Amino acid sequence: MLDFQIKEQSTEYDVVIIGSGAGGGMAAYELTKAGAKVCVLEAGQYYDPADPKYITQLKAPWESPRRGASSTRAFGDFDAAYGGWDIDGEPYTTTKGTQFHWFRSRMLGGRTNHWGRISLRFGPDDFKRKSIDGLGDDWPIGYDDIKPYYDYVDKLIGVFGTNEGMHNNPDGYFLPPPKQRLHELMLQRSNKKLGIPTIPSRLSILTKPVNKERGQCFYCSQCSRACQAYADFSSSSVLMIPAMKTGNCHLITYAMAREVLTDPTTGLATGVSYVDTQTMTEKVVKGKVVILAASAGETARLLLNSKSARFPNGLANSSGIVGRYINDSTGASRAGIIPALFDRKRYNEDGVGGMHVYTPWWLDNKKLDFPRGYHIEYGGGMGMPAYGFGWGIEGINEKYPTREGIKKAAGGYGASLKEDYRRFYGAYIHMAGRGEPVPDYNNYCEIDPNVVDKYGIPVLRFNYNWSDYEIKQAKHMQDTFEQIIHEIGGVPLGGKPDAKSNYGLAEPGKIIHEVGTARMGNDPKTSVLNSNCQAHDVKNLFVADAAPFVSQGDKNATWTILALSARTSNYIIEQKKKGSL
Known part of the structure; x- marks a missing residue:
């Protein structure tokens, strides 16, 4: 059980960031470089792909200590994936007759440690789909607004x-x-x-x-497996570790965010309540600005769980749109x-x-x-x-003779099996x-009123159909x-x-590209954030993951998450200089 004696840290940070993946890592990198004192909450463990403690590169499948047994990780023992679709004590639910698979990462750098590194920009048409086909909504920004940040990400990360x-x-x-x-x-x-x-x-x-x-x-x-030479992009190695080296970034691992705290008078965010998953105690970290970057699903969960007299339907949710329009590739x-x-x-x-x-x-x-x-x-x-014969090629030899001109079924065992392996x-x-799917208001995530996780935090319930x-x-x-x-x-x-x-067609969520639960827009009645990923209802609350996306695009989301996060971080710096935050 949790220790409900809440422990509040005395330090007030300039910015508190929830999540250390692509969006959270970029925000931490940009803000610490500008001199801001930043605290990053990561629900999982520390991870550095160059630390011998974590290196799995250049190991053969048979070197696994669990050889022949089920893997403890979603993509295999050697994959840099701590987390998965199913995490013990951290359930999520779906409404009857619908499906959704929600991948959660539990490590510094999040999903960027084991993703495919496919780094595509959205194009001009991707921001204006409604104008083209009449479906969904246009983004409140266009390609020209984000292009400088795509350029920056290209040069910074490679x-x-x-x-x-x-x-x-x-x-x-x-x-x-x-x-x-x-x-x-x-x-x-x-x-x-x-x-x-x-x-x-x-x-x-x-x-x-x-x-x-x-x-x-x-x-x-x-x-x-994440690169020990830092030759590929992972937020852990390319953004978070450099941010910590500035001396301006305080990282708290094993910190499961519960809710964003607000001032009852002003409605401004004042910090974050989180559970220390190692001690099962609840703690508070204070900040002048709060950035949510823990994934589109987790951002929706945090906003919806952050209820108060001023925000009875959840934080930044006067529109009722939080959790709506979720879509996966x-x-x-x-x-x-x-x-x-x-x-x-x-x-x-x-x-x-x-x-x-x-x-x-x-x-x-x-x-x-x-x-x-x-x-x-x-x-x-x-x-x-990989292990096993596999490949589904049984019978191929019956159509195509071997070198000796023999037609036979593929596989078998012993010398015959080895021969076919070499052949194929x-x-x-x-x-x-x-x-790209078409975003749908009726595809959504909400708080399940009957289920909590092992930390006592209400869980998400998904409703999704293709x-x-x-x-x-x-x-x-x-x-x-x-x-x-x-x-x-x-x-x-x-x-x-x-x-x-x-x-x-893969079941919803299986591609792990979910976006759109706190969409940006110009109208506070139909959107959660403005064009700077700033909450309409709470001016010192920002989102830096894929939740602001208005649509998915036929491209992977990571490069756009990074570009938007850099853009939002620069906006925060500018507003701080002006005294507007």
Whole structure:
């Protein structure tokens, strides 16, 4: 049970930030650099990918102490993912007949330690979707408002890629991309015949150094384990640790935020009440400005749990919009095997930890039966094989004779199994679509009135359903995947997903790109924040994660979270100088 003797720290910080991921890390970096005294609350543990205590890079699967047993982490024992969709004692619920999977991170740097580093800018059209297709709402800002901050993030953090001159996939300041591997060269050639653009990826991995504190990628292909050379972007290594080195950042780990505290007279935020999860005591940290950056879901939870006589429906929620319009990227995938790559020559083909090429959205939705687009991520090559035979290629040998001209089912055991492993290794490709949903008022998260977590904090309840728009988009993905596999001379693996499975559309939340629970807007009646991510109702309360997003875009959200956080941080600094905060 909690110790309800609340312990209040005497120090009042200039800024209290909840969360240390992309948004929280950027805010801490910018504000401490400007001289502000900042306190960061992190619900999980400390983490530094360069500390030998945490390093898992360059270890083989069989080196796991849990070899052959279930993993203790969501993406495997060696992945830099402390947390998951299901955390003991920290439940969440869904309304009847709906689905949502909520990934929570519990470590310094949050999800940025193990993400795919796909670092895409939103384009001009992504901020004005209602003006284009009449659905949802336009953002109160446009691309030109955020472009300087995208430029800043490119230069500060580092991202490789190429300038392509595509209107809604804006160019940036890119490091040289890694060379394409064999399967990627084949995809580029065959996709060109189909009119499907396939260009160098844009990943925040350093192919050249950007400063003395960070190294260069050495192509171990294990970025999901977080880089001990700091050669990829993780908020822990690139933003939080430098912020702490300024002497202006006080980090409190194992600090589960309960609510934002406010002055009953002025309504201004005065600090944060949190639970020390190690001692199970409740504590208070005071601040002149409070920034929420603990993820779109957690930000909604905090606002809705921060009730008072002045804010009976939750903090900054006079509009009733907090928790509404939550949306996650759509996702569908398909795999194939390329007979032309059977029995291929062995050589080091690791590359960066992810794709070297991708396909940005290339079609006009006005000519299609769904309103928003998607991009395609590609995988394959001669990476580290996983446990088990897998790959779904049983029966392939029956169509394609071995070197000895024998037709046989794949697999088996002993020498036959080893022979097939060698034969098929490097011939596998897979592709995944990541698309934009249409935000819906009826997709929301709220406080479950009947459930609390082990810290006594009321939990979130989700209500989420895909619409026909997203299902039709997934069908288009599957049709495109089959077209690509056939054009490259490959064989699709497994049956093609059909309407019964929503064409393989991933369940909501599974892509871990949720945004939009505290959307920005010009009208306080229909939005939570203004265009500077400042609460309409509470002028010293800001949000720096994906909660302010008005729409998702067909791009991953991280680069926009970083750019918005930098923009908001600069606004806070300017307002402080003016005496307005």
